[in-house]
Amino acid sequence: MLRWSTAGESHGRALIALLEGVPAGVHLTSEEVRAALARRRAGYGRGARQKWEQDELTVLSGFRHGVSIGSPVALEIANSEWPKWETVMSPDPVPRESLLIDAGTGDEREVARNRPLTKPRPGHADLTGMNKYGFDDARPVLERASARETAARVALGALAGAINSEVAGINVVSHVVSLGQAEDTSGYLPTPEDSEALDASPVRCLDPDSAQQMIDTVDEAKKAGDTLGGVIEVVLYNVPTGLGTYATPFGRLDSQLAAAMMSIQSVKGVEIGDGFTTARRPGSAAHDEIVREDGRVHRVTNRAGGIEGGMSNGEPIRVRVALKPISTVPRALRTIDTETGEAATALHQRSDTTAVVPGAVVAEAMASLIVADALTQKFGGDSVTQMQSALASYIGSIPEVRK
Ligand SMILES: Cc1cc2nc3c(=O)[nH]c(=O)nc-3n(C[C@H](O)[C@H](O)[C@H](O)COP(=O)(O)O)c2cc1C
Numbered sequence: 001m002l003r004w005s006t007a008g009e010s011h012g013r014a015l016i017a018l019l020e021g022v023p024a025g026v027h028l029t030s031e032e033v034r035a036a037l038a039r040r041r042a043g044y045g046r047g048a049r050q051k052w053e054q055d056e057l058t059v060l061s062g063f064r065h066g067v068s069i070g071s072p073v074a075l076e077i078a079n080s081e082w083p084k085w086e087t088v089m090s091p092d093p094v095p096r097e098s099l100l101i102d103a104g105t106g107d108e109r110e111v112a113r114n115r116p117l118t119k120p121r122p123g124h125a126d127l128t129g130m131n132k133y134g135f136d137d138a139r140p141v142l143e144r145a146s147a148r149e150t151a152a153r154v155a156l157g158a159l160a161g162a163i164n165s166e167v168a169g170i171n172v173v174s175h176v177v178s179l180g181q182a183e184d185t186s187g188y189l190p191t192p193e194d195s196e197a198l199d200a201s202p203v204r205c206l207d208p209d210s211a212q213q214m215i216d217t218v219d220e221a222k223k224a225g226d227t228l229g230g231v232i233e234v235v236l237y238n239v240p241t242g243l244g245t246y247a248t249p250f251g252r253l254d255s256q257l258a259a260a261m262m263s264i265q266s267v268k269g270v271e272i273g274d275g276f277t278t279a280r281r282p283g284s285a286a287h288d289e290i291v292r293e294d295g296r297v298h299r300v301t302n303r304a305g306g307i308e309g310g311m312s313n314g315e316p317i318r319v320r321v322a323l324k325p326i327s328t329v330p331r332a333l334r335t336i337d338t339e340t341g342e343a344a345t346a347l348h349q350r351s352d353t354t355a356v357v358p359g360a361v362v363a364e365a366m367a368s369l370i371v372a373d374a375l376t377q378k379f380g381g382d383s384v385t386q387m388q389s390a391l392a393s394y395i396g397s398i399p400e401v402r403k
């Protein structure tokens with residue numbers, strides 16, 4: 001079983017990611033984790049912060065010479081912007097004056113950074129978080145609510161992806177299905193061979209016309225001072241049959257995937273396979289008939305998205321995820337000033353126009369973590385080799401007529 005957690009604030013010194021239960025023998029280098037982090041930073045519609053800030057990765061434990069050693073893996077992603085935030089985010093007490101006035105730098109931005117935030121953004125965690133935790137400043141709320149934390153998840157996802165790939169040859173890809181009103185009209189389902197091309201597309205969409213429409217939509221929203229949401233899809237190939245279980249409600253692989261996707265900031269909907277479309281079909285056109293062709297048993301369609309009865313059925317797993325538009329809307333929305341109770345416009349310094357493209361990379365990471373956890377549960381062993389043998393023995397136990 002894998003256990004993971006993250007810590008860290010958006011403008012804190014660093015994010016920390018911890019993963020327990022990693023088998024020995026997983027190959028992964030810091031460079032590969034850095035490459036995963038770079039994919040999350042990219043994407044059309046990201047804000048200015050992504051350009052100047054760096055994810056400074058250090059692998060603190062769990063690896064030796066590029067191979068996991070079976071101990072907990074701890075990763076640090078230092079925030080290169082920390083020196084600017086050292087006072088406002090200091091874990092130790094600082095003189096109150098230094099927070100409220102220009103801390104001697106003569107820099108207006110420094111003053112703004114230190115000011116209490118009292119105009120909560122509709123759609124963000126600000127107001128409810130202030131009430132819940134008893135703050136008169138939204139800063140401590142937004143610092144942890146921020147999706148900066150997803151950098152830590154993506155680092156963990158790189159590790160989970162390496163487990164999946166080495167133990168079972170599992171690959172994961174993601175693409176953008178729609179961005180605002182612009183849709184990928186091609187209906188094409190990407191495969192692992194498309195990974196590089198998807199990373200090269202600013203909107204993770206392979207259809208050139210649809211991609212251009214998505215880019216135009218983002219440009220229009222930005223010009224109008226607005227923000228956008230969208231739908232992304234994660235596809236996992238080569239997942240062995242039988243991960244997850246119908247035996248317990250939260251043992252179901254689809255329930256775990258849905259919860260994992262919903263845990264991503266701004267995700268408001270999850271669909272497995274054809275999900276909502278299937279709900280409108282008659283049963284005769286909703287399920288995936290089982291046939292034996294060329295000696296192999298498979299489904300003629302994959303409307304179920306590779307999961308039946310809460311278990312992977314050997315077909316590609318498809319998960320769609322709906323992200324709402326960014327709540328820091330430049331054309332700021334109505335709110336109240338929590339200091340005075342008076343009407344105000346919501347705080348806005350800068351933000352992404354859309355998080356849909358990086359959202360796909362984060363969703364890949366979450367899917368990889370869930371599948372890696374299911375793999376270690378079913379084929380648990382202390383090393384990759386032991387897990388591979390357990391998998392081979394299980395596959396060998398399935399009668400030939402059902403393979
Ligand atoms: C990769 C990514 C980047 C995001 N960037 C921003 C942003 O720049 N500004 C913003 O207001 N929200 C951003 N969000 C969304 C907020 O973090 C999210 O709306 C907020 O935490 C409230 O949670 P909820 O939307 O799940 O209710 C981003 C989300 C993701 C996944």
Ligand SMILES: C=C(O[C@@H]1CC(C(=O)O)=C[C@@H](OP(=O)(O)O)[C@H]1O)C(=O)O
Nearest residue numbers: 047049145146147148151265350351352
């Ligand atoms: C820093 C990241 O995303 C941030 C997520 C985020 C939010 O509210 O979720 C708000 C923005 O931060 P700020 O308010 O400081 O501009 C994004 O830049 C990142 O993804 O690395």
